[in-house]
Amino acid sequence: MLNHRRILLLCSAATLALGACGDFDLDMRNSGNGFSTAEAARQATASRPRPDDRGIISYPDYQVAVARAGDTVASVAQRIGMSESELARFNALTPETSLRAGEVVALPRNLDAQDTGGQSRSGEIEISSLADSAISRAEGTTPTRTPSAATQPADQQPLQHRVQRGETAFQIARLYNVAPRALADWNGLDPEMRVREGQVLLIPVADQPAPERRSEPQAAAQPSEDVAAPGTGSATPLPPSASAPLPEPAPPAREAEEAAEEARPPSPAMEQERTESAATRFVMPVEGRIIRAYSPSRNEHGIGIAASSGTAVRAAAAGRVAAITEDTNKVPVVVIQHENGLLSVYAQLENLTVSRGASVTQGQTIGRVRAGDPSFLHFEIRDGLNSVDPMRHLQ
Known part of the structure; x- marks a missing residue:
């Protein structure tokens, strides 16, 4: 826990x-x-x-x-x-x-704090x-x-x-x-x-004043140059035919279809048009049941994967260990940076086998699941500072 x-x-x-x-x-x-x-x-x-x-x-x-x-x-x-x-x-x-x-x-x-059983x-x-x-x-x-x-x-x-x-x-x-x-x-x-x-x-928190509410001044309406002056008549507009030739008669329906077919660009080969995010897929860092779903509104910025203590935790994708932090109980949190700009976060670990700055391959063991009640791995995927649903990237 x-x-x-x-x-x-x-x-x-x-x-x-x-x-x-x-x-x-x-x-x-x-x-x-x-x-x-x-x-x-x-x-x-x-x-x-x-x-x-x-x-x-x-x-x-x-x-x-x-x-x-x-x-x-x-x-x-x-x-x-x-x-x-x-x-x-x-x-x-x-x-x-x-x-x-x-x-x-x-x-x-x-x-x-009162024990509410939760x-x-x-x-x-x-x-x-x-x-x-x-x-x-x-x-x-x-x-x-x-x-x-x-x-x-x-x-x-x-x-x-x-x-x-x-x-x-x-x-x-x-x-x-x-x-x-x-x-x-x-x-x-x-x-x-x-x-x-x-x-x-x-760590002191910033003293930020409330932002000022500024109303943008609205520009005064300018009179249109086409509006006639008071007391004068309005000019009669010229018909379109007076300044431009009439359009060519529409081609028959069959000829129009053939012309459209010739103008249509060739369809791209979709298998060659994979996005950068899709090009790098993540694998499950441990095998187990999802016991905590991704829900940012409830401060769940990752998923909890049930796993026995001592289970090997794998790097979800190749990358570099960007940071390792610890809490007051000396429980580490590992952040791995990947080529496509995404980052993966692993918590509830022990017995780390990597250090900051180390390169890792997909599937490489980075540590073991820490004992707990229940024991599980907390896993996140970040796009910069913003968390994303890990299930969208896991295969």
Whole structure:
């Protein structure tokens, strides 16, 4: 069962590889003291929401706690009613760790959630967010479709990022196109903006004003040159025969059919006119029953294919591994880019056999299905950032 929080995590290898591309500057502190417009280009971000009386900020798919002056991990856990060891472990801290006023700690579960007997939808939402962000960084774009992007209005749930070894706050801010100061304010970082491996950061959301409603001015109606002036008579129009010869008499019906037949272009050979999308067909990554159908309106941007844990997961088509992301439970999501511009997304995996940038052939094993209740593979096909029904492409 997918019970993850809505978190995006790009592995450190992906970050380093991205940093090696072009003029990408991993650390803004290396820019010196010269004038730079980079900060001005960052999106204006909203303020972090105020926590409740317990110090908790609640979002649809997760919660965070905001520390108060003098707090430790243990005191925060006691105030919110959670095991101090559970809270400390989830944030890569110890119960005795002192926290700064305003520092954010992530909660491993929703304290206000009620068990309704149904299955949480946060996992499906998260996979789409993971895929969007992974694809965006693979293509050098910014996600725009889902609330997972940092460009969404402030009332949307922000992304979470778990810090990897060697990452800095400046790198992470650059990765999500937000100002480092906003990242520090949202997470209560110290003046040096230090982050630690395993720390969960909130990615600020943009503060976007409502778009202005502009009405296009309508051009004033211009009088027609053919309209007669007041008090004068209208000119009598000339009959068509006065300026052009009469048309030739229509040919007999048989002659018209023969002429049309000669003018008709030859029929194309349809077997040679396959579209680019049709030229590359996808195969089922695993054999099994479809237990979750494609339904974007319900945040199902792919399909769930039932499979026993340990089942080999195959690349649905030849391509290149564009990105590999992980959630806080270290469950990977693999994105493969194909020649025709489509991308395939694989989630609920373990024991990966590929790495970012590797070329794969159709049918090549890329990992194994992870154990779950039920165990299944989540599979998507994307056209850029937009999901498409995988069943249209599977053969």
